[in-house]
Amino acid sequence: MKKIVLLICLMFGIGFSSAAFAATIVSTFDFNSEEWTTDAGGDITHNPYGGNTGGFLSIEDIAGDTYVAFPPSKFKGDLLEFNGGLLSYDVLVIDPVATLSSIGSGFGRIQMHGGGLNATFDYAPNPSIPSSQEWMKYYVPMTAEAWNTTQENWEKLLSDVTYMDIILEPKNWSTVGLDNFKIKSASNPVPEPATMLLFGPALLGLSGIKRKRKRRK
Numbered sequence: 001m002k003k004i005v006l007l008i009c010l011m012f013g014i015g016f017s018s019a020a021f022a023a024t025i026v027s028t029f030d031f032n033s034e035e036w037t038t039d040a041g042g043d044i045t046h047n048p049y050g051g052n053t054g055g056f057l058s059i060e061d062i063a064g065d066t067y068v069a070f071p072p073s074k075f076k077g078d079l080l081e082f083n084g085g086l087l088s089y090d091v092l093v094i095d096p097v098a099t100l101s102s103i104g105s106g107f108g109r110i111q112m113h114g115g116g117l118n119a120t121f122d123y124a125p126n127p128s129i130p131s132s133q134e135w136m137k138y139y140v141p142m143t144a145e146a147w148n149t150t151q152e153n154w155e156k157l158l159s160d161v162t163y164m165d166i167i168l169e170p171k172n173w174s175t176v177g178l179d180n181f182k183i184k185s186a187s188n189p190v191p192e193p194a195t196m197l198l199f200g201p202a203l204l205g206l207s208g209i210k211r212k213r214k215r216r217k
Contacts, residue, residue, distance in 0.1 A: 023081055023185035025074055029178070030054035034072055036178075041067030042169075047177075052090045052135035056179040060095075064172050066106055068165040071181065076114075080158045084186040087140040092177035093132040093170060103129050103170035108138055112147070113163035115156040119147040130170055135179065142183065 027034045032055075033046040041063035048055045061067055087110070093100060107130075108123040121140050130136050140146065144154035168176050 023085070024182065025079075025082075026180065026182040027071070027074075028054060028180055029056050033057055036072060037070045038067050039070075041065050042069065044069075051177070051179040052092070054179075056090075056092075056177045058094055058175055058177050059168055060175040061169050061173050066104065066167060066172070067169060068167055069178070071164050071166070075164055075183065076161045078159055079161050079183065080155060082142050082183050082185045083155060083158055085142040085184050086186075087142055087183045088137055089166075089181040090135045090137050090177075090179040091130040091168060092135045092179075093130050093174065094177055095175040097132055099132060100129050100170055103127060104167075104172075106167045107170050108140075108167065110140060110166045111164065112157060112161055114161040115153075115159060117149070117153050117157045119149045119154065119157055121147050130176065135177070137180075 027036065029046060029051060031048075033044055036044060036057060038044055038059060041061060043060045043062045045058045045060070046055060047058055050056060059067075059069060105124045105127070106122075107127045108121075110121045112119050123138075128136070128138070142158075144151045147154060149157070168178060170176065
């Protein structure tokens with residue numbers, strides 16, 4: 001009986017953990033830049049140490065104008081499972097070293113295109129000022145309301161994301177660090193269909209064991 005209970009626990013544990021893992025996309029920059037790029041106004045450097053934690057990207061404004069950074073292809077495609085989830089990232093001001101008293105209103109703005117539609121998230125008019133002393137985490141709800149669109153258009157966009165960009169510089173000629181850019185789905189305790197397929201044969205096997213024991217009696 002103990003072996004049967006243990007088997008059931010392992011089956012459900014594997015199912016739930018695999019479902020949770022499948023619902024997260026993240027760039028940690030621990031080993032490289034992970035194919036992040038910027039437009040002509042920015043310059044990206046990978047740093048193997050000093051992030052929050054591990055490696056991170058430093059992005060320098062080399063043109064004195066607002067640049068945008070582009071996430072890689074893993075943040076594109078069908079992202080509908082992240083509807084209602086959370087996007088987050090960490091920022092550290094590297095230059096200037098002095099504490100900033102104000103920043104540009106565009107800081108933290110993110111644009112997404114997909115399904116012939118586009119949506120924008122914007123902290124304006126009062127974005128939180130990033131620190132030059134410690135990493136700060138920023139959160140973006142993955143909801144139609146936060147991205148200023150309708151639920152129908154939001155779901156259509158998420159089902160086929162073709163473009164994403166983000167403004168990270170707090171002011172012109174600055175350099176910032178970026179780490180742990182992540183999109184995570186809302187909590188969902190229901191195992192994935194592929195995982196459920198594993199339960200059927202296992203449960204049939206358990207019922208077979210039970211019938212065998214009855215015949216022995």
